[in-house]
Amino acid sequence: MPFEDAKLLEQLRALLGQGGSAHDLSELLDELQPYDLSIIIEELEQEEQLRLLEAMPPVIAAETLEHFEPIEQYRFLDHLPAETKSEILNQMSSDAVVQLFTAIHPRQMDRLYKYLSKPYQEQIRNQMSYPENSAGSLANVDYIAAQCWWTAQQALAHVRKVGERAEIYNYIYVLSSWGELAGVLSLRELILAAPDTRLDEIMNSKVIAVPADMDQEEAARVIAQYDFVALPVVSSTGRMVGVITVDDVLDIIEEEATEDIQLLGGSQPLDTPYLQSGIFGLFRKRIVWLMLLFLAGTITSTILRFYEDTLTQAVALAFFIPLLIGTGGNAGAQTSTTVIRAVAVGDVNVKDFLIVIWREIRLGLILGLAMAAIGLGWSLAQNNDLLVGLIVSTTIVAVVTFSSTIGAVMPIIGKKLGLDPAVFSAPMITTLVDALGLIIYFQIARIFLPL
């Protein structure tokens, strides 16, 4: 249950101030989750923040820090005294350290690196050798390993010894004599097993694992599909690199959706949350697409120039331009976003190309006919003559059908070409169908109008 901010904050401030009881403070901290603590820290002055982090048990301080963006983590760590800094850093999970080190300046990284214990330094260095955003860089090395010839009793004794420190403790990873991942066992299975059974008799030897160089989004999808809470990552030689945990997967899936949504809105994905992005950072993310779409959009002026004669003779045709191309754009945006998402979550594959086209042609036609009826009604209600109404409604049928089909086709073609389907954003489709819509409109007008 979310804590009651104001009162708690006041209490905490008093305890952090001069003469506050260390015992009372530690009792208060005991009752809070790392996430709550991270929210509280945001409310404090820098002085208080640092005092609070020092007062926390290092393992809690580490988990609390992991709720912040890497840049902020660095800011806190940099200001803490050497000993606290070292204790907290060594308690942070390896994927968090890798993320932190990747985000900060190499010189800043050097300043922190020396506070890691020697064995942890080596693990981190090893993990940083995997590409950014790969399963390997996301893996956590803080898991429990056991040897395949151990008995259940031996393994349980081992869990009792190292379990308190391990961050991933619900599964025991069983290694072969050569250090390869040979099987997995849940803590429950271990508890339920007869004490003298060998692990290799009870372990599940068909382990689902992913290679360290797999993209993290792909690895995230494996966890989500299998409903796992943890997924082992192995090197090309079958050695265990670490474990990806579901809480990281949640973050990845959420980030991925955010990126897709931003792309769909026609801007490049932001690197940082919106309010933390500078104006010029946002500018850079938006100007590229805005400019490309503008240049693509200039074709509409060329098309209209081509129909200048028609337009001069019937200026009234111009009245319906925004409405008609707008409706086409809307139909295209509806289809493209639906299909893009379906491709992203794996509901639609490239092989479904023809099925999707055939659906969208029929769907576009029905939608177009329904909209045309409305368009005709509206046009006549506006006291336009029947001819104008017919031109408008015929155009609607054609434009909506074409737009729906194009909106469905483009993302799948993009996928086939290896592009991110979300590149075919609503603005992109809108711009494409604007041009097409104009041609359709004026061609139909030329047929109907006695020019």
Place this chain on the structure above:
Amino acid sequence: MPFEDAKLLEQLRALLGQGGSAHDLSELLDELQPYDLSIIIEELEQEEQLRLLEAMPPVIAAETLEHFEPIEQYRFLDHLPAETKSEILNQMSSDAVVQLFTAIHPRQMDRLYKYLSKPYQEQIRNQMSYPENSAGSLANVDYIAAQCWWTAQQALAHVRKVGERAEIYNYIYVLSSWGELAGVLSLRELILAAPDTRLDEIMNSKVIAVPADMDQEEAARVIAQYDFVALPVVSSTGRMVGVITVDDVLDIIEEEATEDIQLLGGSQPLDTPYLQSGIFGLFRKRIVWLMLLFLAGTITSTILRFYEDTLTQAVALAFFIPLLIGTGGNAGAQTSTTVIRAVAVGDVNVKDFLIVIWREIRLGLILGLAMAAIGLGWSLAQNNDLLVGLIVSTTIVAVVTFSSTIGAVMPIIGKKLGLDPAVFSAPMITTLVDALGLIIYFQIARIFLPL
């Protein structure tokens, strides 16, 4: 590691056929995860599907079924013999059963309901009393409960007894004598504890729990924020209802993003995956917004009619209409999707209203100026005279600035009004700024042109 489809499928088909060895089949099934089995089932004929489900241990069959949509689950269950049906149903997690029962016809539900064991019937009935999509309906009742006066040893013995059946076993939920949720203990803590310690001495009594009537998306966000794998749900009287697990949360967060994306594309969210939605289902989801946007868009034709004189005297003005309002729409779509997502994931709140407006005004101005420069260059390159270039570029500055600001303001106002911010989709914003863009364009033209 994904299995090798073709070979395995062939092998399985042989074992399912006449004279296949039951022993070999069960060995083969042992090596597969429920998710793999669900993929395999999709490849089989109905006859084989049913024989395979019957051959599986019921707990595995239940988990496999849970990977299918409720409608398909019903289809399988309905065709299975009574005994298998009953075994599988009783092994399905309570949230899955609730989801299944909610999705099918009440008469279909009645046909399945009687196969549940009496105690499970009561639990399911109780859980179905919570609103659809609430934390209560999503909770799983298959957790391990312990009494607060038990010792660690007693609790561990209890885990050994019931642990094999429980689906949520990494946490032990400690109940008070009145049956209220009093504390929580991880399996690891239980193993590490001295055998004769009482649970209420070692349990964490500040349990983060959510009320049963909380919306499931909100509950999902609590799990994601706290990095939990399980979250207890309590009734209004503090009694334990069940536990929400992170795998369900993953599904919710993904569905939520899908719904937002579909809304952002200007259609109502689909109830089923794209390819499984019928043409008329898709039609219904799209026609409403398409029609509303069309009706809103008709204002553009009224506006243009108002400027008919200006347009007749300078038909060339019409050439730039799609380009200018398109650019405004793009800028608006960029801002609105970014802000809508930021609101959805909690990066931006209603209280940030003024900060966001002030950012977007400045950002819009810079973007507008940059685009205007490009617009002027393009216009002159097209041999338009300087006057046209000036009208076009001045309009761009104004339109982009206004559109960015409107795109940011609308979602936050929507949030304040309790609407889903995603209602302010790219098509919606585009339609709004189309009208505004036309007014700006013609007013500027009237100032510049010697009419």
